[in-house]
Amino acid sequence: MTGAWVGWLPWAVxxxxxxxxxxxxxxxxxxxHLIGCLTIVQSATYVLLLSIGxxxxxxxxxxxxxxxxTPAVDPVMQVLVLTDIVVGATVTALLLVLVLQFxxxxxxxxxxxAAPLT
Amino acid sequence: MKPRVRxxxxxxxxxxxxxxxxxxxxxxxxxxxxxxxxxxxxLASAPVDRHVQNVVTALNxxxxxxxxxxxxxxxxxxxxxxxxxxxxxxxxxxxxxxGQVEGRPVIPPGEAVTLIARLFGVATFxxxxxxxxxxxxxxxxGFQGGVLIASGFLLVFLGEGYRGWRAMMQAELMxxxxxxxxxxxxGCGLVGVWQGLPYLTNTLPLxxxxxxxxxxxxxxxxxxxxxxxxxxxxxxxxxxxxxxxxNPDAEQDTEAPKx
Numbered sequence: 001m002t003g004a005w006v007g008w009l010p011w012a013v014x015x016x017x018x019x020x021x022x023x024x025x026x027x028x029x030x031x032x033h034l035i036g037c038l039t040i041v042q043s044a045t046y047v048l049l050l051s052i053g054x055x056x057x058x059x060x061x062x063x064x065x066x067x068x069x070t071p072a073v074d075p076v077m078q079v080l081v082l083t084d085i086v087v088g089a090t091v092t093a094l095l096l097v098l099v100l101q102f103x104x105x106x107x108x109x110x111x112x113x114a115a116p117l118t
Numbered sequence: 119m120k121p122r123v124r125x126x127x128x129x130x131x132x133x134x135x136x137x138x139x140x141x142x143x144x145x146x147x148x149x150x151x152x153x154x155x156x157x158x159x160x161l162a163s164a165p166v167d168r169h170v171q172n173v174v175t176a177l178n179x180x181x182x183x184x185x186x187x188x189x190x191x192x193x194x195x196x197x198x199x200x201x202x203x204x205x206x207x208x209x210x211x212x213x214x215x216x217g218q219v220e221g222r223p224v225i226p227p228g229e230a231v232t233l234i235a236r237l238f239g240v241a242t243f244x245x246x247x248x249x250x251x252x253x254x255x256x257x258x259x260g261f262q263g264g265v266l267i268a269s270g271f272l273l274v275f276l277g278e279g280y281r282g283w284r285a286m287m288q289a290e291l292m293x294x295x296x297x298x299x300x301x302x303x304x305g306c307g308l309v310g311v312w313q314g315l316p317y318l319t320n321t322l323p324l325x326x327x328x329x330x331x332x333x334x335x336x337x338x339x340x341x342x343x344x345x346x347x348x349x350x351x352x353x354x355x356x357x358x359x360x361x362x363x364x365n366p367d368a369e370q371d372t373e374a375p376k377x
Contacts, residue, residue, distance in 0.1 A: 006149060007144075007146075007148040007149050007151075008143040008144055008146050008148075008149065009149065010149050011143055011146050011149075012143055015139055015143075019132060022128070023128060023132075026124050026125065026128050027121070027124075027125060051149060052147075052152060052154075053152075053154070053157070054149065054150050054152075055150055055151070055152070056150035056151060060257070061157075061161060061172075061173040061174055062171060062172045062173065062174070062255075062256065062257055063165050063171045063173070064171045064172070064255050064256050064328070068161075068162075068165035068166070068171075072161050072173070074152075074154045074157040075157060075160060075161065075173040075174045075176075075177055076154065076156055076157050076160065076177060077157075078174045079174055079177045079178050079182060082174070082178065082259075082261060083185070083186070083189050086189055086192075086193060086261055086347075087189065087192055089265075090192060090193050090196035090197070090350075091196065093196060093197075093200055093354050093358075094196045094199050094200055094203075096358075097199070097200045097203045097204055097357075098203070100204070100361065101203055101204075101207060104207065112121050
């Protein structure tokens, strides 16, 4: 018998990841660290989506080893997470390039020292 | 904005949102007990109507195929953006010399590293190929397989050093593979249009469930996605690693006074 708190623990974990990631972003002293924090904010969405898709006692939505009628978790959420991860990886690459260029042009990697771009 | 003001603002917002979250959490749908009629329909339909065992792949490349096409183009745009930003400032020149930090020795990879990288490089490549090929029957698919294959490329860099790596990784080839993959996806959608059906309608013979060719259009789209992803990530790796090279222009400037 699991406690009642298990019912809402995944949502709390997602909210916590979002919160700590956001705190990391606002207090960041290095752009690469900031992008890492953004990735943590995004990982909150992975936890949230996969938790929505989870069904108690269900197997994977892949009917290779067991017949198609077996209960399975929500495949729609898994597809959304896959999209999420791919987009996250590419956006991270693009942001890292912007950091590289910013460092080359201004020699700054600390977001708190950077004046607004004019 | 001053850092202190920003932190204060964040803490104030967090303090405001926290009680609301605590109140709301117990009223969320219970974990593991959430109705999803769409999932039920797809889980029932995919093995029967599409002859596909991996429902995630069926959703990705068929039911939600148009969304994945958008995702594919996000990848393409991001890689293009990275290439334009980096190559634009670096120029088209290439150099096989390592950029060196003053006072830090350049250590060539040891024999053990080369051996391990060669073994695992091949293994990673084969694993990636297998994951990509069996998209419709076992966990995996074009995105995962493509990334695995591209990781195999990085192991080649680790084992052979930059020069050997660049001999294998031709930027033009990676460009072509990526673009061809995206083109295959777009072209697959037009098969249905040709027959007077909506874009991305799966009209090819579906094959037997469990085989590599099951799913009609899906294995073709999957192959396209695999190519696009491995080409895209290969391109990203090339562009980022090029950044660690000595700029040939700067090199000429520094070496000119010596001669």
